[in-house]
Amino acid sequence: MNEYDTNRIYDTVKNIGYFKTNDHLNTDCYLLNTCHIRDKSKEKVFDEIGRVRKNYKNKKKPIMIVAGCVAQAESSEMIKREPYIDIIIGPQSYHKINKIIENFNFNKKEELTEFDTEDKFNYLDKIKNHDSKVSSFLTIQEGCDKFCSFCVVPYTRGAEYSRPFKKIIEEAESLVKNGTKEITLLGQNVNAYYFKDKNKSYKLSDLILELDKINDLIRIRYTTSHPKDMTDDLIECYSSSKKLMPFIHLPIQSGSDKILKLMNRNHKVEKYLETYKLIKQKNHNVEFSSDFIIGYPGEMECDFNDTMNLIKEIKFINSYSFIFSPRPGTPASKLEPVDNEIAKERLINLQRELEGHQIKKNASLVNSSVEVLVENKLKNQKNYFGRNVFLNSVLFEGEDKYIGKLVNVKIEKTNRNTLFGRIDKNKSMRAA
Numbered sequence: 001m002n003e004y005d006t007n008r009i010y011d012t013v014k015n016i017g018y019f020k021t022n023d024h025l026n027t028d029c030y031l032l033n034t035c036h037i038r039d040k041s042k043e044k045v046f047d048e049i050g051r052v053r054k055n056y057k058n059k060k061k062p063i064m065i066v067a068g069c070v071a072q073a074e075s076s077e078m079i080k081r082e083p084y085i086d087i088i089i090g091p092q093s094y095h096k097i098n099k100i101i102e103n104f105n106f107n108k109k110e111e112l113t114e115f116d117t118e119d120k121f122n123y124l125d126k127i128k129n130h131d132s133k134v135s136s137f138l139t140i141q142e143g144c145d146k147f148c149s150f151c152v153v154p155y156t157r158g159a160e161y162s163r164p165f166k167k168i169i170e171e172a173e174s175l176v177k178n179g180t181k182e183i184t185l186l187g188q189n190v191n192a193y194y195f196k197d198k199n200k201s202y203k204l205s206d207l208i209l210e211l212d213k214i215n216d217l218i219r220i221r222y223t224t225s226h227p228k229d230m231t232d233d234l235i236e237c238y239s240s241s242k243k244l245m246p247f248i249h250l251p252i253q254s255g256s257d258k259i260l261k262l263m264n265r266n267h268k269v270e271k272y273l274e275t276y277k278l279i280k281q282k283n284h285n286v287e288f289s290s291d292f293i294i295g296y297p298g299e300m301e302c303d304f305n306d307t308m309n310l311i312k313e314i315k316f317i318n319s320y321s322f323i324f325s326p327r328p329g330t331p332a333s334k335l336e337p338v339d340n341e342i343a344k345e346r347l348i349n350l351q352r353e354l355e356g357h358q359i360k361k362n363a364s365l366v367n368s369s370v371e372v373l374v375e376n377k378l379k380n381q382k383n384y385f386g387r388n389v390f391l392n393s394v395l396f397e398g399e400d401k402y403i404g405k406l407v408n409v410k411i412e413k414t415n416r417n418t419l420f421g422r423i424d425k426n427k428s429m430r431a432a
């Protein structure tokens, strides 16, 4: 979502004459768009600002803007700790960035942290989304009302908000006109999308089926979804949609009902398994990935074993796993943490298990021909980059004419993250 936001901020500031530069040592304005989900990301922001301060020691100071969720959560604290920062701008206020920059003077710090989500999207809807990548993100929903005990999102992104159905379709059509072939619908809780017009209401499944009708769009994805919002209509899309990819990132966090309850996740492991089975019944090719939090306060060896057993049962093909990071202001931050050494050991075991499934799945593709949407040529290399339906990176020798097209790549070798191969000459290239 930060990538989408950064692009939209760029679409906005272009209108007052600010353009992207690769010349990091000679800029008028620096903008850092930040993430607050775990503690390390905040420290990265301060490290980066320290580097900029050093680089500009004997030069005209650029306007230093910190945007995103760290800005929202820490606001004046950040300026106190790092006076090099000039402007703080939260994720629901960045549509006001042009006014702030135009009226800026170095004698006054500015902070914008209101939750103006609706105004933000109304403003952005009037500015063309210039993204022209083969694979583009499109935010349809923001914020969260679920308040999992460990998570800062409800405090930094604010309450759940769903964008108007028509505006999303218009933006998707415009992206496709720019050259986009794959759209990933985004939201902190993307499957909680719900928009009510005068007499009709729309859900994520309605969006997917409407996007299906856009001729030159080849693939549809969505992320990140919550198990509780996997409704029957959405599950049905895995057989009714022609373009929805057979891969779903559906975070469960833990395989223990006790821990899920402590996390305030509001669903049980059984519900997750039921969703898994229903989706597989609709389309047995669908593969799953998840997020896991290890060492959540109260996690015992038996809870961890439940998580390991779930991984063995589902065989997730690609997942994210982290040690619990206490976030200021969340209920879980006040709880007694699990011993760090124990948590680390559990994380290593869990990642080993996850990697095993990932490596095995990738290896099973050797000698087969996989369908790849070609995104770009790698910088200073002869290889081209694309993704298969399961979102695996695929590297292969190609030609520029394949960019934006579906090609078949015969896989020759694989590692944990990447498949390597060459164009399968027996199968023809498919345009959108």
Ligand code: SAM
Pocket (backbone or CB within 6 Å): 037, 038, 150, 151, 152, 153, 188, 189, 224, 225, 226, 227, 250, 251, 252, 253, 291, 292, 293, 322, 323, 324, 325, 326, 327
């Ligand atoms: N809304 C999605 C859901 O509920 O499944 C997840 C979105 S959250 C922004 C992304 C991931 O960050 C979570 O799934 C969780 O695994 C991880 N995360 C969030 N807070 C965390 C914390 N305090 N410590 C460790 N990981 C955390």
Ligand code: SF4
Pocket (backbone or CB within 6 Å): 144, 145, 146, 147, 148, 151, 152, 153, 154, 188, 189, 226
């Ligand atoms: Fe955070 Fe996801 Fe829970 Fe919302 S549902 S509070 S975004 S983890």
